[in-house]
Amino acid sequence: MGRLAGRRAIVTGAASGIGRATAELFAAEGAQVLAVDRPDADLAFDHPAIAPLGQDIGEDAAPETIVGKAVAEFGGLDILYNNAGISHGAPVADTTDEAFDRLVAINLRAGFRLSRAATPHLAASGHGRLIFTASIMARHTDNGLVAYSASKAGVVGMMRTFALELGRHAVTSNAILPGAIATGMTAASFQREEVTAVWAKKAALKRLGQPLDIARAALFLASDDGGFVTGQALGVDGGLMLRV
Ligand SMILES: NC(=O)c1ccc[n+]([C@@H]2O[C@H](COP(=O)([O-])OP(=O)(O)OC[C@H]3O[C@@H](n4cnc5c(N)ncnc54)[C@H](O)[C@@H]3O)[C@@H](O)[C@H]2O)c1
Numbered sequence: 384m385g386r387l388a389g390r391r392a393i394v395t396g397a398a399s400g401i402g403r404a405t406a407e408l409f410a411a412e413g414a415q416v417l418a419v420d421r422p423d424a425d426l427a428f429d430h431p432a433i434a435p436l437g438q439d440i441g442e443d444a445a446p447e448t449i450v451g452k453a454v455a456e457f458g459g460l461d462i463l464y465n466n467a468g469i470s471h472g473a474p475v476a477d478t479t480d481e482a483f484d485r486l487v488a489i490n491l492r493a494g495f496r497l498s499r500a501a502t503p504h505l506a507a508s509g510h511g512r513l514i515f516t517a518s519i520m521a522r523h524t525d526n527g528l529v530a531y532s533a534s535k536a537g538v539v540g541m542m543r544t545f546a547l548e549l550g551r552h553a554v555t556s557n558a559i560l561p562g563a564i565a566t567g568m569t570a571a572s573f574q575r576e577e578v579t580a581v582w583a584k585k586a587a588l589k590r591l592g593q594p595l596d597i598a599r600a601a602l603f604l605a606s607d608d609g610g611f612v613t614g615q616a617l618g619v620d621g622g623l624m625l626r627v
Contacts, residue, residue, distance in 0.1 A: 385413025386606040391457035391508075393417045393449060393501070395440055395494075396467030397433075398424035400566025401516060404594035405464060405601045406433055412602060417453045420467065440467050440493040446500035453504075460504035462605045465494035465538075466516040470568055472527035483530045490534035495541055498556075502549065511554035512605045515542050516597070519560050519620050535560075539616045546614035555613040557604050562620025564592040587622025596621075 396402035397418035410430040426435035505511025521535035546556035563582040
């Protein structure tokens with residue numbers, strides 16, 4: 384029997400990278416999964432337990448549409464994985480109000496609105512799981528990451544408040560902080576061998592992360608194994624941040 388047998392999940396950003404690997408792993412472990420990504424994204428999956436939904440998470444009606452579809456399709460909701468995100472690298476002086484607002488709207492606000500809409504259903508399940516993809520850049524930063532770091536630090540703060548308020552309903556809330564992972568978001572950088580080599584060398588485990596490395600952490604948090612873990616920011620970075 385799978386570790387998520389009978390569970391009903393939403394995964395955002397499911398067309399690519401971490402989200403795709405997680406949707407596939409959750410389904411392989413017995414969950415029904417609503418795989419959400421932008422309308423123009425490739426949401427074709429081989430697994431029959433994965434239902435695709437093309438929906439921009441930043442739109443006003445997104446929470447109602449996404450949670451409504453999961454509940455209509457599956458009869459309830461046990462797991463919400465807020466994973467979709469965007470990056471924007473620019474020095475502070477070149478970061479426009481619009482760029483900053485857009486990044487915060489997708490990486491932080493959209494996850495808040497979706498989680499708020501999902502809360503009654505997660506509480507009703509008796510073992511709800513709220514999971515966010517933050518980043519090691521929630522704790523650290525780099526040149527050009529003013530909006531990205533702010534949004535991911537915000538995710539961690541928000542995650543803790545959900546954990547505190549929802550614990551009485553047996554809902555856990557946690558964030559995963561990935562390190563350098565080979566996904567769509569990082570493809571342009573990691574196509575260059577010299578860039579890959581630098582990041583791999585920095586990590587204690589001497590390699591880049593793969594989407595499945597993060598999906599396995601999400602599975603732990605989503606499954607009964609993670610039932611007493613809440614309010615945590617879990618670094619999954621191969622030891623990237625152990626030293627300066
Ligand atoms: N790759 C890394 O090294 C790394 C490191 C730390 C954190 N992260 C975080 O991991 C998460 C997943 O990213 P990834 O690395 O798998 O990148 P990715 O680009 O492969 O996947 C992100 C997915 O999110 C979707 N998405 C973006 N905006 C959306 C929107 N408005 N509505 C619906 N879907 C939207 C994209 O279409 C894409 O399919 C992100 O939150 C990212 O910030 C990634």
